[in-house]
Amino acid sequence: MGTQAAINEYNVYESAEARFEIAARKLGLEEGLYKYLKYPNKEITVYIPVVMDDGRLEVFIGYRVQHSLVRGPCKGGIRYSPQVTLDEVRALASWMTWKCAVVNIPFGGAKGGIICDPEKLSPAELERITRRYTAELSEWLGPDRDVPAPDLGTDEQIMAWIMDTYSMHVRRTVTGVVTGKPIDLGGSRGRREATGRGLLIITNRALARLGMKISGCRVIIQGFGNVGATVARLMHESGYRVIGVSDVHGGLYNENGIDISALYDWVHGQKKLLVDFPGGERTSPDEILFRPCDVLIPAAIENQITSANAHRVQCRILCEGANGPTTVLADDILDRKGIFVMPDILANAGGVTVSYFEWVQDRQGMFWRESVVNQRLQEVMEHSFDEVLQYAETHRVNNRIAAYMLAIDRVAKALRLRGIYA
Ligand code: NAD
Secondary structure (H helix, E strand, O other): OOOOOOOOOOOHHHHHHHHHHHHHHHHOOOHHHHHHHHOOOEEEEEEEEEEOOOOOEEEEEEEEEEEEOOOOOEEEEEEEEOOOOHHHHHHHHHHHHHHHHHOOOOOOEEEEEEEOOHHHOOHHHHHHHHHHHHHHHOOOOEOOOEEEEEOOOOOHHHHHHHHHHHHHHHOOOOHHHOOOOOHHHOOOOOHHHHHHHHHHHHHHHHHHHHOOOOOOOEEEEEOOOHHHHHHHHHHHHHOOEEEEEEEOOEEEEOOOOOOHHHHHHHHHHOOOOHHHOOOOEEEOOOHHHHOOOOEEEEOOOOOOEOOOOHHHOOOOEEEOOOOOOEOHHHHHHHHHOOOEEEOHHHHOOHHHHHHHHHHHHHHHOOOOOHHHHHHHHHHHHHHHHHHHHHHHHHHOOOHHHHHHHHHHHHHHHHHHHHOOOO
């Protein structure tokens, strides 16, 4: 097993591996299983030819990494962003394996991405890119093989195109091939809010554990997209005081609390810039992370809290909405500051949990009320929180390593039972 000494802090794959390694060592994982779980099962690169609206032929690069199928079909989102790299997709795929295992749902892990800037593409171009990417991957996808979902830069409409393209290839309608679909196409009630709702449930549980009160509890959220805006809204409605928010263009800070319902309408209804919202002091997108608060929720992108700035974080609870917002070298600094960390593979697992419910509903052809979805989500998140905390106490490790240990233990157990097919 390697060491943390030579790590490139900003390479998310190396960060993911370093945590895996610490947890595997604490668990005393056998060398063979360590090697097996360290590497992905399969990495697919596709070159996607697309005729652009102006008639030019462009080629985009797309990836799908299937990290593990040990506990079930692969599961994981698809990201459209100019920053996508194979290493990033690898890291995100392994996090999906651990995340599904932490919340104990019967999936392995995968992730996909296309290097493109969705903001610069027309809907017709996005549709062509999505359909060709899906067609190229069709033999590896399927409800029993690999089930994508939305992530940064992708949404319900893109999931609908994936479902349609896959269905055309297999000559029948297969709703269960993707999750995060529109409700009219086999999507689940509550899926859109699920990641944010999961973050709320985990934060509530953390507050109870630390003897803190919800009323007036000061929250700062980085990112105001699917995850950030939803958790902001749900927390505001639950009595938290959201004092800071930011998106890629800038941040807003108001220690008396921001009117999140009005801001939500401003950004997502009226399509105006978050930083132009009256009722707060303007900051830069990342400066918001370092203002004093009780709960800090990074819900944008990776590598936001690093060895260079972790000493500036001033919260009691760090609840990770984004995947990989904290680098491995920042972990020790946060530990020394006594910050209670709710790691991404636990805190943001609400999305994949309701994706699992969606997959179950599609296979049953029977759909649940939103209250049933939310109730089942709450049970899964609370139980998983308790299990992670139990591991942390038993093994005397921080919550992040505890979550990895719980996950690796579960996947390794399944792998030992299955054995290695020669
Ligand atoms: P999104 O595209 O809907 O929103 C991203 C938000 O982050 C936007 O408001 C954007 O302006 C902001 N942002 C981007 N760069 C920023 C920067 N440098 N500083 C501040 N803000 C910045 O994406 P999303 O679905 O909300 O995903 C956000 C994060 O949550 C990602 O890390 C994703 O992997 C993770 N996640 C998403 C889900 C899900 O269900 N969508 C589930 C689990 C984890």
